[in-house]
Amino acid sequence: MRCSEQIITGVEINKLSTGAFSRNMADLDNLEYFIKFPSPNFNYNQNGEHDFVFVVNEEKIPVILLFGWAGCQDKYLAKYSQIYEEKGLITLRYTAPIKCLFLRRYQMISIGEKLVKLLHELNFDTHPIIVHCFSNGGAFLYQNFSLALEKAPKQLPIKGVIFDSAPGRRRVLSLFRAISAIIGGNTFYNFSVSLIMTMFLSMIWLYEVISNTIYPRPTFQSNPLENLKNEKNKWPQCFIYSKNDNLIPHKDIEYFANYRRNLGVDVTSVCYEKSLHVKHLAENRNSYVKTVYNFINKCLNGNN
Template sequence: MAELDNLEYFLKFPKQGFCYNQIDDNDFVFVVNEKKVPVILLFGWAGCKDKYLAKYSEIYERKGLITLRYIAPVKCLFWKRYQMITIAENLVKFLIDLNFDNNPIIVHCFSNGGAFMYQNFSLALNKSPKPLQIKGVIFDSAPGRRRIISLYRAISAILQGNVFYNVFMSFIMTMFLSTIWIYEVISNCINPRPNFQSNPLENLKYEKNKWPQLFIYSKNDNLIPHTDIEYFADFRKKMGVDVTTICYDTSLHVKHLPENRQSYMKSVYNFINKCLNGKN
């Protein structure tokens, strides 16, 4: 664990002597350059705890890949979103300082919180002094349209606790944040700020980067409807992006790994292998 401008990140390297072509219970191997080991950036959902995100990084670490986990603070995702620009720029600088500019990098982002982090990371890449070798992006339960009911449910999931306190505070915070959203829309119409984009689904639709994208989602997601993700994936596909989709029937929001472990792991491994062997 370390700090990135007072924000926590978790970086893990393969153990010394790790054999990259070892076979485990999944019979899947990556053939990699040991001097340029792939790096997986995991951007957590709003309110995510690292112990939960670590369960996802573990499926990459067991294959000998480098992982960096980062969860943007809730305040930056909901009402101080302008700070995400600086966070993303510092993250890009940090990766360069680690000499990861020659390593293949794949982003795995969760829910709209992770997608928003990725959106700012993508913008920060345009101002990077050195290009990073981004090879692909995995969207887990994202991106989705901004809806008041989805916002309420997300806040409720973060707060947890006593049901009466939860309902009251979730309602108050939803109204407060909805007001901020409306203000941002009006303010940006009057005085456009190209580097400040707070709507992941609408803004990422037109992202100029066209590396492959994998979408993992479910018809049973109660926060982000599967139709939102399918609309976005189809839009990106029409933009010329190599798109892969995995849709489950029953798993809940950001719960696809624990409920569909084998097929989930197979899907991400196949996607990463395609990205590492592609020409993007």
């Protein structure tokens, strides 16, 4: 590899978590993220895949944040970060724990704050940053990251966000399919456990809706599509999705993208016909890579 990798755990992150971003962190498990920096002798003028070259300030190399889908193993997320690393960009990969995405959802607030604090501690507040999030799990993490940005005493230079297979409406059937995919296998045990967990989590969803209606909590927003469509930030957004997605219907994403476009957001959309949920890179590699490269280039050269 032409990039050096550091694996940093939550023990080290907790040393950074002070002041306004420290509350409610004691009960969180240690967080693990993966970060890669380009090697000192990386040639930004070389031609690589698609002969695409980013023109960057080598003292302020762009940072790509990759937020994985629920249950995502890092070895799969690394396949996406590699397309950025090959161009000499810094990548930081993180996937929120399943228990925080489904059960202890309020803890996502603290995770978002930790990530913002971490980026400041890494001195990335002078680097252009682009977020690439996957499925509703990644979108939910991005939502809490965005909320943490609003509260941060110093802003980060976010230049754009890529939504891969997201966001979608909360549906019981989609939840069941997501849980089945996480558990794996196609057995009666898988079906039974997935069904029980779906029923249980559906009750949690209902409780959240009712309780937040009676006692509104602006800092706790648990529905990515509905909450993010009115996000205050107006940086460019790119949507990569498919008509063959069995977890998040393409009409959900198109509704969200059009809503954001009508608010004046610069929206880019690519819809595939056959690729499955979060499988667009594997099934449409050339088109996928060209799409994200063009979008990043637009973000880096824009005035946002």
